[in-house]
Amino acid sequence: MVAITYIEHNGTRHTVDVVVGKTVMEGARDNGIPGIEADCGGAFACSTCHVYVDPAWVDLLPAKEAMEEDMLDFAYEPDPVRSRLTCQVKVTDGLKGLVVQMPEKQI
Amino acid sequence: MTGIVVVGGGQAGASLVAKLREVGYSGRLTLICGERVPPYQRPPLSKAYLKGDMDRERLFLRPESFYASQDIDLRLGDWVTEIDPAARLLKVGGETLAYSQLALTTGSVPRRLPALIGGSLGGVYVIRGLADIDAMAPEFVAGRRLLIVGGGYIGLEAAAVAASLGLEVTLIEAAPRILQRVAAPETSDYFRALHAAHGVRLLEGTSLDRLLGSGTVRAAALSDGRELETDFVLVGVGVSPATGLAEAAGLAIDNGIRTDEQGRTSDPAIWAAGDCASFPHKGTRIRLESVGHAIDHAECVAANMIGVDRAYIATPWFWSDQYDVKLQIAGLNTGYDRVVERSGESLSTSIWYYKGDQLLAVDAVNDPRAYMVAKRIIEAGHTVDPQLVQDPDTDLRHLLAIAAAPDTSAAAS
Numbered sequence A: 001m002v003a004i005t006y007i008e009h010n011g012t013r014h015t016v017d018v019v020v021g022k023t024v025m026e027g028a029r030d031n032g033i034p035g036i037e038a039d040c041g042g043a044f045a046c047s048t049c050h051v052y053v054d055p056a057w058v059d060l061l062p063a064k065e066a067m068e069e070d071m072l073d074f075a076y077e078p079d080p081v082r083s084r085l086t087c088q089v090k091v092t093d094g095l096k097g098l099v100v101q102m103p104e105k106q107i
Numbered sequence B: 001m002t003g004i005v006v007v008g009g010g011q012a013g014a015s016l017v018a019k020l021r022e023v024g025y026s027g028r029l030t031l032i033c034g035e036r037v038p039p040y041q042r043p044p045l046s047k048a049y050l051k052g053d054m055d056r057e058r059l060f061l062r063p064e065s066f067y068a069s070q071d072i073d074l075r076l077g078d079w080v081t082e083i084d085p086a087a088r089l090l091k092v093g094g095e096t097l098a099y100s101q102l103a104l105t106t107g108s109v110p111r112r113l114p115a116l117i118g119g120s121l122g123g124v125y126v127i128r129g130l131a132d133i134d135a136m137a138p139e140f141v142a143g144r145r146l147l148i149v150g151g152g153y154i155g156l157e158a159a160a161v162a163a164s165l166g167l168e169v170t171l172i173e174a175a176p177r178i179l180q181r182v183a184a185p186e187t188s189d190y191f192r193a194l195h196a197a198h199g200v201r202l203l204e205g206t207s208l209d210r211l212l213g214s215g216t217v218r219a220a221a222l223s224d225g226r227e228l229e230t231d232f233v234l235v236g237v238g239v240s241p242a243t244g245l246a247e248a249a250g251l252a253i254d255n256g257i258r259t260d261e262q263g264r265t266s267d268p269a270i271w272a273a274g275d276c277a278s279f280p281h282k283g284t285r286i287r288l289e290s291v292g293h294a295i296d297h298a299e300c301v302a303a304n305m306i307g308v309d310r311a312y313i314a315t316p317w318f319w320s321d322q323y324d325v326k327l328q329i330a331g332l333n334t335g336y337d338r339v340v341e342r343s344g345e346s347l348s349t350s351i352w353y354y355k356g357d358q359l360l361a362v363d364a365v366n367d368p369r370a371y372m373v374a375k376r377i378i379e380a381g382h383t384v385d386p387q388l389v390q391d392p393d394t395d396l397r398h399l400l401a402i403a404a405a406p407d408t409s410a411a412a413s
Helices: A024-030 A055-060 A066-073 B011-022 B064-069 B130-139 B153-164 B185-197 B244-248 B291-305 B368-379 B386-390 B396-402 B408-412
Strands: A002-007 A013-018 A050-053 A083-085 A098-101 B004-007 B029-033 B073-076 B080-084 B089-092 B095-098 B101-104 B108-110 B124-126 B145-149 B168-173 B201-204 B208-212 B219-222 B227-229 B232-235 B239-241 B270-272 B277-281 B284-286 B317-322 B325-331 B338-343 B349-355 B358-365
Touching: A002 A024, A013 A024, A050 A055, A055 A098, A066 A083, A066 B368, B004 B011, B011 B029, B011 B291, B064 B073, B080 B244, B101 B291, B124 B130, B130 B232, B145 B153, B153 B168, B153 B185, B153 B317, B185 B201, B185 B317, B185 B325, B185 B349, B185 B358, B270 B291, B325 B368, B338 B386, B349 B368, B349 B386, B358 B368, B368 B396, B386 B396
Parallel strands: A002 A098, B004 B029, B004 B101, B029 B073, B101 B270, B124 B232, B145 B168, B145 B232, B168 B201
Antiparallel strands: A002 A013, A050 A083, A050 A098, B080 B089, B089 B095, B108 B239, B208 B219, B219 B227, B277 B284, B317 B325, B325 B358, B338 B349, B349 B358
Protein backbone atom coordinates (compact mmCIF):
# COMPACT_ATOMS: atom_id res chain seq x y z
CA MET A 1 0.00 0.00 0.00
CA VAL A 2 1.17 3.48 -0.89
CA ALA A 3 -0.22 6.73 0.51
CA ILE A 4 -1.52 9.09 -2.16
CA THR A 5 -3.01 12.53 -1.53
CA TYR A 6 -5.80 13.73 -3.78
CA ILE A 7 -6.76 17.39 -3.49
CA GLU A 8 -10.19 18.43 -4.70
CA HIS A 9 -10.52 21.63 -6.66
CA ASN A 10 -11.99 23.28 -3.55
CA GLY A 11 -8.89 22.37 -1.57
CA THR A 12 -10.26 19.37 0.35
CA ARG A 13 -7.43 16.86 0.85
CA HIS A 14 -7.86 13.10 0.90
CA THR A 15 -4.90 10.92 1.81
CA VAL A 16 -5.58 7.24 1.19
CA ASP A 17 -3.64 4.00 0.86
CA VAL A 18 -3.66 2.52 -2.63
CA VAL A 19 -2.55 -0.99 -3.55
CA VAL A 20 0.59 -1.19 -5.67
CA GLY A 21 -0.34 -2.24 -9.20
CA LYS A 22 -3.62 -0.36 -9.31
CA THR A 23 -3.84 2.97 -11.08
CA VAL A 24 -4.03 6.37 -9.44
CA MET A 25 -7.54 6.58 -10.92
CA GLU A 26 -8.59 3.32 -9.24
CA GLY A 27 -7.24 4.63 -5.94
CA ALA A 28 -9.61 7.57 -6.13
CA ARG A 29 -12.55 5.50 -7.34
CA ASP A 30 -12.15 2.77 -4.73
CA ASN A 31 -12.03 5.36 -1.96
CA GLY A 32 -14.99 7.37 -3.21
CA ILE A 33 -12.95 10.54 -3.77
CA PRO A 34 -14.90 13.10 -5.80
CA GLY A 35 -13.40 14.94 -8.76
CA ILE A 36 -12.06 11.97 -10.71
CA GLU A 37 -14.96 10.59 -12.72
CA ALA A 38 -13.28 7.99 -14.91
CA ASP A 39 -16.42 7.42 -16.94
CA CYS A 40 -14.82 4.82 -19.20
CA GLY A 41 -13.54 2.84 -16.24
CA GLY A 42 -9.90 3.14 -17.20
CA ALA A 43 -10.23 2.08 -20.84
CA PHE A 44 -8.34 5.17 -21.97
CA ALA A 45 -11.41 6.25 -23.92
CA CYS A 46 -12.46 9.48 -22.19
CA SER A 47 -10.49 12.15 -20.35
CA THR A 48 -12.49 12.40 -17.15
CA CYS A 49 -9.74 11.24 -14.79
CA HIS A 50 -7.55 14.28 -15.44
CA VAL A 51 -5.41 15.69 -12.60
CA TYR A 52 -2.56 18.13 -12.10
CA VAL A 53 0.41 16.34 -10.59
CA ASP A 54 2.23 18.19 -7.82
CA PRO A 55 5.31 19.80 -9.43
CA ALA A 56 7.65 17.87 -7.15
CA TRP A 57 6.34 14.62 -8.60
CA VAL A 58 6.11 15.39 -12.30
CA ASP A 59 9.52 14.00 -13.21
CA LEU A 60 9.10 10.92 -11.02
CA LEU A 61 6.16 9.58 -13.02
CA PRO A 62 6.63 7.48 -16.14
CA ALA A 63 6.45 9.60 -19.30
CA LYS A 64 3.18 10.13 -21.15
CA GLU A 65 2.45 8.13 -24.27
CA ALA A 66 1.46 10.05 -27.40
CA MET A 67 -2.17 9.02 -26.97
CA GLU A 68 -2.30 10.46 -23.46
CA GLU A 69 -0.74 13.71 -24.69
CA ASP A 70 -3.40 13.90 -27.39
CA MET A 71 -6.29 13.26 -25.01
CA LEU A 72 -4.97 15.82 -22.53
CA ASP A 73 -4.50 18.42 -25.23
CA PHE A 74 -8.23 19.01 -25.26
CA ALA A 75 -9.11 18.21 -21.66
CA TYR A 76 -10.38 21.00 -19.39
CA GLU A 77 -7.60 23.57 -18.88
CA PRO A 78 -4.68 21.20 -19.32
CA ASP A 79 -1.24 22.06 -18.03
CA PRO A 80 1.43 20.93 -20.50
CA VAL A 81 3.71 19.78 -17.69
CA ARG A 82 1.49 18.78 -14.77
CA SER A 83 -1.61 17.28 -16.43
CA ARG A 84 -2.00 13.51 -16.44
CA LEU A 85 -4.78 10.99 -16.99
CA THR A 86 -4.78 8.99 -13.77
CA CYS A 87 -5.88 5.78 -15.51
CA GLN A 88 -2.46 5.75 -17.16
CA VAL A 89 -0.43 6.11 -13.97
CA LYS A 90 0.24 2.81 -12.22
CA VAL A 91 0.93 2.92 -8.51
CA THR A 92 4.41 1.74 -7.56
CA ASP A 93 6.37 1.82 -4.30
CA GLY A 94 8.17 4.85 -5.68
CA LEU A 95 4.95 6.86 -5.67
CA LYS A 96 4.61 6.85 -1.89
CA GLY A 97 3.47 10.35 -0.94
CA LEU A 98 2.29 11.34 -4.44
CA VAL A 99 0.11 14.45 -4.47
CA VAL A 100 -2.35 15.21 -7.26
CA GLN A 101 -4.92 17.95 -7.63
CA MET A 102 -8.20 17.74 -9.47
CA PRO A 103 -9.27 20.32 -12.08
CA GLU A 104 -12.39 22.43 -11.72
CA LYS A 105 -14.26 19.98 -13.92
CA GLN A 106 -13.80 16.95 -16.13
CA ILE A 107 -14.86 16.92 -19.78
CA MET B 1 -38.88 5.71 6.41
CA THR B 2 -39.53 3.46 3.41
CA GLY B 3 -36.88 5.11 1.28
CA ILE B 4 -35.61 4.75 -2.25
CA VAL B 5 -35.21 1.39 -3.95
CA VAL B 6 -33.16 0.97 -7.13
CA VAL B 7 -33.73 -2.16 -9.21
CA GLY B 8 -30.84 -3.29 -11.37
CA GLY B 9 -27.17 -3.31 -10.46
CA GLY B 10 -25.49 -2.28 -13.71
CA GLN B 11 -23.68 0.94 -14.46
CA ALA B 12 -26.86 3.04 -14.17
CA GLY B 13 -27.92 1.56 -10.83
CA ALA B 14 -24.46 1.94 -9.33
CA SER B 15 -24.15 5.53 -10.53
CA LEU B 16 -27.64 6.36 -9.33
CA VAL B 17 -27.15 5.24 -5.73
CA ALA B 18 -23.70 6.86 -5.48
CA LYS B 19 -25.11 10.13 -6.80
CA LEU B 20 -28.07 10.05 -4.41
CA ARG B 21 -25.65 10.02 -1.47
CA GLU B 22 -23.45 12.65 -3.10
CA VAL B 23 -26.36 15.06 -3.51
CA GLY B 24 -27.33 14.61 0.09
CA TYR B 25 -30.06 11.98 0.17
CA SER B 26 -29.70 10.43 3.64
CA GLY B 27 -32.79 8.21 3.83
CA ARG B 28 -32.94 4.47 3.32
CA LEU B 29 -31.39 3.33 0.08
CA THR B 30 -31.48 -0.16 -1.40
CA LEU B 31 -29.82 -1.41 -4.59
CA ILE B 32 -31.13 -4.75 -5.83
CA CYS B 33 -28.83 -6.71 -8.16
CA GLY B 34 -29.86 -9.93 -9.88
CA GLU B 35 -26.28 -11.08 -10.24
CA ARG B 36 -24.26 -12.28 -7.28
CA VAL B 37 -21.45 -9.80 -7.86
CA PRO B 38 -21.39 -6.11 -7.04
CA PRO B 39 -22.01 -3.76 -9.99
CA TYR B 40 -19.23 -4.06 -12.55
CA GLN B 41 -18.06 -2.58 -15.81
CA ARG B 42 -19.46 -4.29 -18.88
CA PRO B 43 -17.31 -2.80 -21.65
CA PRO B 44 -14.22 -4.90 -20.77
CA LEU B 45 -16.31 -8.09 -21.03
CA SER B 46 -15.89 -8.13 -24.81
CA LYS B 47 -12.36 -6.72 -24.65
CA ALA B 48 -9.67 -7.00 -21.94
CA TYR B 49 -11.59 -9.35 -19.63
CA LEU B 50 -12.47 -11.76 -22.44
CA LYS B 51 -8.84 -11.78 -23.46
CA GLY B 52 -7.77 -12.60 -19.92
CA ASP B 53 -5.94 -9.30 -19.47
CA MET B 54 -8.04 -8.02 -16.60
CA ASP B 55 -8.81 -9.46 -13.17
CA ARG B 56 -12.41 -9.98 -12.17
CA GLU B 57 -12.12 -7.75 -9.11
CA ARG B 58 -10.86 -4.94 -11.30
CA LEU B 59 -14.18 -4.92 -13.15
CA PHE B 60 -16.07 -3.81 -10.06
CA LEU B 61 -17.25 -0.22 -10.34
CA ARG B 62 -16.69 0.22 -6.61
CA PRO B 63 -15.30 -2.15 -3.99
CA GLU B 64 -18.13 -3.97 -2.22
CA SER B 65 -17.25 -2.10 0.99
CA PHE B 66 -18.22 1.19 -0.68
CA TYR B 67 -21.93 0.40 -0.45
CA ALA B 68 -21.82 -0.32 3.28
CA SER B 69 -19.73 2.79 3.88
CA GLN B 70 -22.43 4.83 2.13
CA ASP B 71 -25.21 3.09 4.04
CA ILE B 72 -26.53 1.55 0.84
CA ASP B 73 -28.23 -1.82 1.29
CA LEU B 74 -26.70 -3.83 -1.55
CA ARG B 75 -28.76 -6.94 -2.22
CA LEU B 76 -26.93 -9.35 -4.50
CA GLY B 77 -28.49 -12.32 -6.27
CA ASP B 78 -32.01 -11.03 -5.72
CA TRP B 79 -34.57 -10.63 -8.48
CA VAL B 80 -37.59 -8.37 -8.22
CA THR B 81 -40.57 -10.34 -9.45
CA GLU B 82 -43.38 -7.80 -9.16
CA ILE B 83 -44.04 -4.13 -8.59
CA ASP B 84 -47.32 -2.80 -7.21
CA PRO B 85 -47.25 0.91 -8.07
CA ALA B 86 -50.56 1.69 -6.34
CA ALA B 87 -49.34 0.34 -2.99
CA ARG B 88 -45.67 1.30 -3.64
CA LEU B 89 -44.54 -2.22 -2.88
CA LEU B 90 -42.33 -4.68 -4.66
CA LYS B 91 -41.65 -8.36 -4.29
CA VAL B 92 -38.07 -9.50 -4.09
CA GLY B 93 -36.80 -12.92 -3.11
CA GLY B 94 -40.07 -13.91 -1.44
CA GLU B 95 -40.13 -10.69 0.58
CA THR B 96 -42.27 -7.58 0.18
CA LEU B 97 -40.45 -4.28 0.21
CA ALA B 98 -42.03 -0.84 0.43
CA TYR B 99 -40.63 2.19 -1.38
CA SER B 100 -41.29 5.90 -1.36
CA GLN B 101 -39.63 6.26 -4.75
CA LEU B 102 -38.39 3.57 -7.11
CA ALA B 103 -35.77 3.71 -9.86
CA LEU B 104 -35.61 1.08 -12.59
CA THR B 105 -32.11 0.54 -13.98
CA THR B 106 -32.80 -2.89 -15.39
CA GLY B 107 -30.58 -2.48 -18.43
CA SER B 108 -30.99 -4.61 -21.51
CA VAL B 109 -30.96 -8.27 -22.41
CA PRO B 110 -29.11 -9.80 -25.34
CA ARG B 111 -31.16 -11.10 -28.23
CA ARG B 112 -30.72 -14.83 -28.60
CA LEU B 113 -31.22 -17.14 -31.54
CA PRO B 114 -34.52 -19.03 -31.45
CA ALA B 115 -34.30 -22.60 -30.19
CA LEU B 116 -35.94 -23.65 -33.46
CA ILE B 117 -32.76 -22.80 -35.37
CA GLY B 118 -30.41 -24.25 -32.78
CA GLY B 119 -30.13 -21.28 -30.44
CA SER B 120 -30.26 -23.41 -27.32
CA LEU B 121 -27.56 -25.89 -28.36
CA GLY B 122 -24.50 -26.16 -26.15
CA GLY B 123 -21.57 -24.05 -27.25
CA VAL B 124 -23.77 -21.10 -28.24
CA TYR B 125 -23.07 -17.97 -26.19
CA VAL B 126 -24.12 -14.35 -25.85
CA ILE B 127 -21.90 -11.57 -24.52
CA ARG B 128 -23.64 -9.60 -21.83
CA GLY B 129 -22.75 -10.60 -18.28
CA LEU B 130 -19.73 -11.77 -16.35
CA ALA B 131 -21.24 -15.26 -16.19
CA ASP B 132 -21.49 -15.36 -20.00
CA ILE B 133 -17.80 -14.61 -20.35
CA ASP B 134 -16.72 -16.99 -17.61
CA ALA B 135 -18.75 -19.74 -19.28
CA MET B 136 -17.19 -19.23 -22.72
CA ALA B 137 -13.62 -18.60 -21.54
CA PRO B 138 -12.53 -22.30 -21.73
CA GLU B 139 -13.56 -22.32 -25.41
CA PHE B 140 -10.97 -19.67 -26.29
CA VAL B 141 -8.12 -21.98 -27.17
CA ALA B 142 -5.77 -21.33 -30.08
CA GLY B 143 -6.69 -23.26 -33.21
CA ARG B 144 -10.35 -23.73 -32.37
CA ARG B 145 -13.00 -22.57 -34.79
CA LEU B 146 -15.35 -19.78 -33.74
CA LEU B 147 -18.38 -18.51 -35.60
CA ILE B 148 -19.60 -15.06 -34.63
CA VAL B 149 -23.12 -14.12 -35.66
CA GLY B 150 -23.46 -10.36 -36.03
CA GLY B 151 -21.06 -7.69 -37.24
CA GLY B 152 -21.80 -4.95 -34.73
CA TYR B 153 -19.29 -3.65 -32.21
CA ILE B 154 -19.74 -6.54 -29.78
CA GLY B 155 -19.19 -9.17 -32.46
CA LEU B 156 -16.19 -7.34 -33.91
CA GLU B 157 -14.59 -6.86 -30.50
CA ALA B 158 -15.00 -10.55 -29.73
CA ALA B 159 -13.56 -11.40 -33.15
CA ALA B 160 -10.51 -9.25 -32.37
CA VAL B 161 -9.95 -11.01 -29.05
CA ALA B 162 -10.39 -14.46 -30.57
CA ALA B 163 -8.11 -13.75 -33.52
CA SER B 164 -5.48 -12.32 -31.18
CA LEU B 165 -5.62 -15.55 -29.17
CA GLY B 166 -5.06 -17.63 -32.31
CA LEU B 167 -8.57 -18.91 -32.95
CA GLU B 168 -9.88 -19.44 -36.44
CA VAL B 169 -12.63 -16.85 -36.66
CA THR B 170 -15.52 -16.48 -39.09
CA LEU B 171 -17.97 -13.62 -38.65
CA ILE B 172 -21.24 -13.44 -40.53
CA GLU B 173 -23.35 -10.32 -40.94
CA ALA B 174 -26.79 -10.44 -42.53
CA ALA B 175 -26.66 -6.82 -43.71
CA PRO B 176 -24.58 -5.92 -46.78
CA ARG B 177 -21.81 -4.57 -44.56
CA ILE B 178 -20.57 -4.78 -40.98
CA LEU B 179 -21.59 -1.90 -38.68
CA GLN B 180 -24.32 -0.96 -41.16
CA ARG B 181 -26.76 0.00 -38.43
CA VAL B 182 -24.37 2.28 -36.58
CA ALA B 183 -21.75 3.67 -38.94
CA ALA B 184 -20.96 5.00 -42.40
CA PRO B 185 -19.47 2.77 -45.12
CA GLU B 186 -16.08 4.44 -44.54
CA THR B 187 -16.00 3.15 -40.97
CA SER B 188 -17.14 -0.31 -42.07
CA ASP B 189 -14.38 -0.34 -44.68
CA TYR B 190 -11.74 0.49 -42.10
CA PHE B 191 -12.76 -2.30 -39.75
CA ARG B 192 -13.28 -4.82 -42.54
CA ALA B 193 -9.70 -4.27 -43.66
CA LEU B 194 -8.44 -4.40 -40.08
CA HIS B 195 -10.06 -7.76 -39.39
CA ALA B 196 -9.04 -9.20 -42.73
CA ALA B 197 -5.44 -8.25 -41.93
CA HIS B 198 -5.74 -10.26 -38.72
CA GLY B 199 -7.06 -13.31 -40.51
CA VAL B 200 -10.73 -13.04 -39.61
CA ARG B 201 -13.04 -14.29 -42.34
CA LEU B 202 -15.86 -11.76 -42.73
CA LEU B 203 -18.96 -12.87 -44.63
CA GLU B 204 -21.18 -9.85 -45.18
CA GLY B 205 -24.66 -10.16 -46.65
CA THR B 206 -24.71 -13.66 -45.21
CA SER B 207 -27.19 -14.77 -42.63
CA LEU B 208 -27.61 -17.84 -40.53
CA ASP B 209 -30.21 -20.42 -41.58
CA ARG B 210 -29.67 -22.65 -38.58
CA LEU B 211 -27.13 -24.10 -36.23
CA LEU B 212 -26.59 -27.83 -36.51
CA GLY B 213 -25.62 -30.37 -33.88
CA SER B 214 -27.09 -32.70 -31.33
CA GLY B 215 -26.62 -31.36 -27.84
CA THR B 216 -23.68 -29.19 -28.82
CA VAL B 217 -23.30 -27.04 -31.91
CA ARG B 218 -21.23 -28.66 -34.66
CA ALA B 219 -21.84 -26.54 -37.73
CA ALA B 220 -23.85 -23.68 -39.16
CA ALA B 221 -25.99 -23.68 -42.26
CA LEU B 222 -25.60 -20.28 -43.93
CA SER B 223 -27.92 -18.43 -46.28
CA ASP B 224 -25.49 -18.89 -49.19
CA GLY B 225 -26.00 -22.63 -48.92
CA ARG B 226 -22.69 -23.49 -47.36
CA GLU B 227 -22.31 -25.49 -44.20
CA LEU B 228 -19.61 -24.22 -41.93
CA GLU B 229 -18.11 -26.43 -39.25
CA THR B 230 -17.48 -24.71 -35.96
CA ASP B 231 -16.47 -25.52 -32.38
CA PHE B 232 -18.56 -22.79 -30.78
CA VAL B 233 -20.71 -19.78 -31.61
CA LEU B 234 -21.03 -16.25 -30.25
CA VAL B 235 -24.25 -14.41 -30.95
CA GLY B 236 -23.95 -10.61 -31.06
CA VAL B 237 -27.18 -9.46 -32.64
CA GLY B 238 -28.06 -6.63 -30.31
CA VAL B 239 -29.98 -6.15 -27.11
CA SER B 240 -33.54 -5.38 -26.09
CA PRO B 241 -34.42 -3.09 -23.19
CA ALA B 242 -35.37 -5.05 -20.06
CA THR B 243 -38.93 -3.80 -19.71
CA GLY B 244 -40.75 -6.90 -18.46
CA LEU B 245 -41.09 -5.77 -14.87
CA ALA B 246 -42.18 -2.26 -15.86
CA GLU B 247 -44.65 -3.59 -18.39
CA ALA B 248 -46.23 -5.96 -15.88
CA ALA B 249 -46.55 -3.04 -13.47
CA GLY B 250 -48.55 -1.15 -16.09
CA LEU B 251 -45.92 1.51 -16.86
CA ALA B 252 -45.93 3.07 -20.32
CA ILE B 253 -43.50 1.36 -22.69
CA ASP B 254 -42.23 3.03 -25.86
CA ASN B 255 -38.98 1.52 -27.15
CA GLY B 256 -38.02 0.92 -23.52
CA ILE B 257 -39.58 2.29 -20.37
CA ARG B 258 -41.03 5.62 -21.38
CA THR B 259 -39.65 8.51 -19.32
CA ASP B 260 -40.08 12.26 -19.46
CA GLU B 261 -37.24 14.79 -19.66
CA GLN B 262 -36.51 14.35 -15.97
CA GLY B 263 -36.45 10.55 -16.15
CA ARG B 264 -39.84 9.97 -14.57
CA THR B 265 -41.96 7.09 -15.89
CA SER B 266 -45.73 7.20 -16.32
CA ASP B 267 -45.95 6.60 -12.55
CA PRO B 268 -44.87 9.69 -10.59
CA ALA B 269 -43.03 7.67 -7.94
CA ILE B 270 -41.11 5.53 -10.43
CA TRP B 271 -38.08 6.62 -12.45
CA ALA B 272 -35.95 4.86 -15.02
CA ALA B 273 -32.44 5.40 -16.36
CA GLY B 274 -29.88 3.87 -18.69
CA ASP B 275 -30.35 1.21 -21.37
CA CYS B 276 -33.89 0.31 -20.27
CA ALA B 277 -35.37 3.82 -20.66
CA SER B 278 -36.42 5.91 -23.64
CA PHE B 279 -36.39 9.67 -23.26
CA PRO B 280 -37.11 12.84 -25.25
CA HIS B 281 -34.17 14.04 -27.32
CA LYS B 282 -34.18 16.92 -29.81
CA GLY B 283 -37.83 16.56 -30.67
CA THR B 284 -37.82 12.79 -30.93
CA ARG B 285 -37.64 9.91 -28.46
CA ILE B 286 -34.53 7.77 -28.25
CA ARG B 287 -32.90 5.10 -26.17
CA LEU B 288 -29.14 4.81 -25.79
CA GLU B 289 -27.00 1.80 -24.96
CA SER B 290 -23.76 3.15 -23.59
CA VAL B 291 -21.81 3.61 -20.39
CA GLY B 292 -21.57 7.37 -20.77
CA HIS B 293 -25.32 7.67 -21.07
CA ALA B 294 -25.99 5.24 -18.22
CA ILE B 295 -23.86 7.38 -15.90
CA ASP B 296 -25.22 10.76 -16.97
CA HIS B 297 -28.85 9.68 -17.12
CA ALA B 298 -28.68 7.96 -13.73
CA GLU B 299 -27.00 10.96 -12.12
CA CYS B 300 -29.62 13.30 -13.55
CA VAL B 301 -32.41 11.05 -12.28
CA ALA B 302 -30.79 10.85 -8.83
CA ALA B 303 -30.82 14.63 -8.59
CA ASN B 304 -34.42 14.77 -9.79
CA MET B 305 -35.47 12.16 -7.24
CA ILE B 306 -34.56 14.62 -4.50
CA GLY B 307 -36.40 17.43 -6.26
CA VAL B 308 -33.80 19.16 -8.43
CA ASP B 309 -36.07 19.17 -11.53
CA ARG B 310 -33.42 19.11 -14.24
CA ALA B 311 -34.05 18.06 -17.85
CA TYR B 312 -31.64 15.41 -19.11
CA ILE B 313 -29.56 16.46 -22.09
CA ALA B 314 -27.78 13.52 -23.66
CA THR B 315 -24.22 14.01 -24.88
CA PRO B 316 -23.63 10.62 -26.50
CA TRP B 317 -20.15 9.12 -26.71
CA PHE B 318 -18.95 5.58 -27.23
CA TRP B 319 -15.77 3.63 -27.77
CA SER B 320 -14.60 0.32 -29.12
CA ASP B 321 -11.24 -1.44 -28.83
CA GLN B 322 -10.20 -3.89 -31.54
CA TYR B 323 -6.59 -5.17 -31.73
CA ASP B 324 -4.47 -2.07 -31.14
CA VAL B 325 -7.09 0.23 -32.63
CA LYS B 326 -9.23 2.50 -30.52
CA LEU B 327 -12.41 3.90 -31.99
CA GLN B 328 -13.97 6.85 -30.16
CA ILE B 329 -17.35 8.17 -31.21
CA ALA B 330 -18.78 11.55 -30.29
CA GLY B 331 -22.41 12.41 -31.01
CA LEU B 332 -25.18 10.46 -32.73
CA ASN B 333 -25.07 10.09 -36.50
CA THR B 334 -28.81 9.38 -36.91
CA GLY B 335 -30.13 11.17 -39.98
CA TYR B 336 -26.77 12.07 -41.52
CA ASP B 337 -26.77 12.88 -45.21
CA ARG B 338 -23.03 12.99 -45.90
CA VAL B 339 -19.68 12.28 -44.35
CA VAL B 340 -16.20 13.64 -44.81
CA GLU B 341 -13.08 11.73 -43.91
CA ARG B 342 -10.03 13.30 -42.38
CA SER B 343 -7.07 10.96 -42.72
CA GLY B 344 -4.36 11.17 -40.14
CA GLU B 345 -0.98 9.57 -39.73
CA SER B 346 -0.49 5.82 -40.27
CA LEU B 347 -3.62 3.99 -39.12
CA SER B 348 -5.52 6.98 -37.80
CA THR B 349 -8.53 8.53 -39.46
CA SER B 350 -11.79 10.23 -38.58
CA ILE B 351 -15.20 10.15 -40.20
CA TRP B 352 -17.30 13.29 -39.70
CA TYR B 353 -21.08 12.95 -40.11
CA TYR B 354 -23.16 15.92 -41.28
CA LYS B 355 -26.79 16.69 -41.82
CA GLY B 356 -26.77 19.71 -44.05
CA ASP B 357 -24.26 22.05 -42.45
CA GLN B 358 -24.67 20.59 -38.99
CA LEU B 359 -21.98 18.30 -37.61
CA LEU B 360 -23.76 15.38 -35.93
CA ALA B 361 -21.10 12.88 -34.97
CA VAL B 362 -17.53 11.74 -35.49
CA ASP B 363 -15.96 8.28 -35.57
CA ALA B 364 -12.32 8.84 -34.59
CA VAL B 365 -10.01 5.90 -35.18
CA ASN B 366 -6.73 6.07 -33.26
CA ASP B 367 -7.21 9.81 -33.29
CA PRO B 368 -8.11 11.05 -29.80
CA ARG B 369 -7.50 14.66 -30.78
CA ALA B 370 -10.18 14.50 -33.47
CA TYR B 371 -12.51 12.85 -30.96
CA MET B 372 -11.96 15.44 -28.26
CA VAL B 373 -12.34 18.37 -30.67
CA ALA B 374 -15.48 16.94 -32.26
CA LYS B 375 -17.01 16.15 -28.89
CA ARG B 376 -16.57 19.71 -27.74
CA ILE B 377 -17.96 21.17 -30.97
CA ILE B 378 -20.98 18.83 -30.97
CA GLU B 379 -21.79 19.29 -27.29
CA ALA B 380 -21.69 23.07 -27.70
CA GLY B 381 -24.28 22.71 -30.49
CA HIS B 382 -21.75 24.15 -32.91
CA THR B 383 -20.62 23.00 -36.32
CA VAL B 384 -17.60 23.44 -38.56
CA ASP B 385 -17.10 23.64 -42.32
CA PRO B 386 -16.66 20.11 -43.72
CA GLN B 387 -14.21 21.33 -46.35
CA LEU B 388 -11.92 22.60 -43.63
CA VAL B 389 -12.31 19.34 -41.72
CA GLN B 390 -11.29 17.35 -44.75
CA ASP B 391 -8.19 19.46 -45.40
CA PRO B 392 -5.29 17.79 -43.56
CA ASP B 393 -3.57 21.16 -43.37
CA THR B 394 -6.29 22.52 -41.10
CA ASP B 395 -5.17 22.30 -37.50
CA LEU B 396 -7.73 20.70 -35.18
CA ARG B 397 -7.21 23.49 -32.69
CA HIS B 398 -8.21 25.93 -35.41
CA LEU B 399 -11.40 23.93 -36.06
CA LEU B 400 -12.31 24.21 -32.40
CA ALA B 401 -11.62 27.95 -32.44
CA ILE B 402 -13.77 28.68 -35.50
CA ALA B 403 -16.63 26.28 -34.72
CA ALA B 404 -19.87 28.18 -34.33
CA ALA B 405 -23.60 27.71 -34.17
CA PRO B 406 -24.98 26.70 -37.57
CA ASP B 407 -26.25 29.51 -39.78
CA THR B 408 -29.96 28.87 -39.38
CA SER B 409 -30.91 31.50 -41.95
CA ALA B 410 -28.94 29.61 -44.60
CA ALA B 411 -30.33 26.26 -43.48
CA ALA B 412 -33.87 27.56 -43.74
CA SER B 413 -33.45 28.89 -47.27
